Amino acid sequence: MTQARSLIDEGGKRTDGRTANELRDINIKVGVVKNADGSALIEFGKNKIVVGVYGPREVHPKHMAQTDRCILRCRYHMTPFSTDTRKNPAPSRREVEISKVIRESLEPALMLEDYPRATIDVYIEVLQADGGSRCAGITAASVALADAGINMRDIVSACAAGKVDEKIVLDINDTEDKEGGADMPVAFMPNLKQITLLQLDGRLDKDQFNACLKEAISGCERVYEIQRASLMQKYFGNEPELKNGN
């Protein structure tokens, strides 16, 4: 991706007024979907994503069930009104791929062996998209899974870093994703220190690659604090509200 215009001003401010290592405002509300076993609504910048978790429950069709573990099913879906031009509601190839990488990013955190023959279904509905929706989706899904009371090894926190004007910046927004030099979404289990999602598009030399990975992981650690606070808020109600971890 070659960059057409400058996306960082002389004062070091980005297109949305943030500094290089500043996250967008993040707000997570737990238990918003009454019928679901677990749910969460995340506002991550202009992203607005609702996640509903059902399960562990019986698998249909039954041949999908596995005798020694639970299966995880995951759908990432964008509503037609979530983007600038209307998105066809049918699942695109992009959504198929994202559903797959999200499922693979959540599976290492779940103790699926505790629920043999069952399924856990995770539905991620993007109501408004603003760049970084897969990271916001993973972040909310993992809170919703915890809300559903599913045994987990760790929470999965996700955040992207990238390159804009040859500088490594945290939490790429929509404009920076489209016009900037690189985008690296990362999902991380902060207590186990394990990476469960890693993608990159754009161009990074070796030092930039290492710096970008480090920056994204530090973002994940800040996202984790917000996830934790949102769960504390629902279940204990007295944890002081934490905003965007900055």
Add this chain to the structure above:
Amino acid sequence: MSASRRSTVIVENLRKLHMKDQISNGKRLDGRIFNESRPLSIETNVIPKANGSAWVKLGNTEVVAGVKVETGEPFEGLENKGALIVSAEVLPTASPFVEPGPPDEETIELARVVDRGIRESEMLALDKLALIPGKIVYTVFVDCSIINTDGNLFDATSYAVVLALLTSKFPVYEIKDEKVVDTGKVQDPPINTVPVSITFARIGDSLMLDPTTEEEVCMDARITLTTNSEGEYTAVQKGSNGYLTIEQVLQAADIAMTKGQELRQRVISIGKKEKA
């Protein structure tokens, strides 16, 4: 909807134990060491009707890629650039477990990851492939057929695409009275850089370069990294339902850079030989 599923390929438990045993001794079932890829053989211009083609064998994995160049409308938001479309299909010939039908999520991921490696490295100078900016541009299709599978489809498919493009001849189109005319002449494609994809499977605590199907069935996680001629990383994809540690990612990135450089020399020399 994406669902966890068990591999259709079965590796017996005894063989799995043997594999883990070998790995603890630094060896793999086929006798390779961890950072060794399988023999790679490449034949180019195998399909004369295509504008470019390559038949790649990576061990027992076989992929044919063909380039077809046409004209058409540009993509939205990329009005002044030619359009590049990379697709992949795992043919029913490829293994007893493949059936004809719409692509599954693994095939969609394969095509998208290979496409990303080529696109993000800017291998083709797409800005030189516009005829009437905003209206008519070159449309470059690279379609890949996987005819036999034995693991690491990502790299085999990526090499096939790169070689098919490197050795291709694009038709020269001209605009006369707002219409596209095929001059009957051909030209070399505008190439910026040569991307090389390198894939690892993590089994236990070790990273295996260029995994076979057997190793993929037993792997905990997968990572594919694409580098370009300038020594930059241009695409990365972690796959499979396990994790990687930070050290493992950095180790994979290191090896992908050096191994990628070695392989690039070979790819370029094959590309040149073909042109001479």
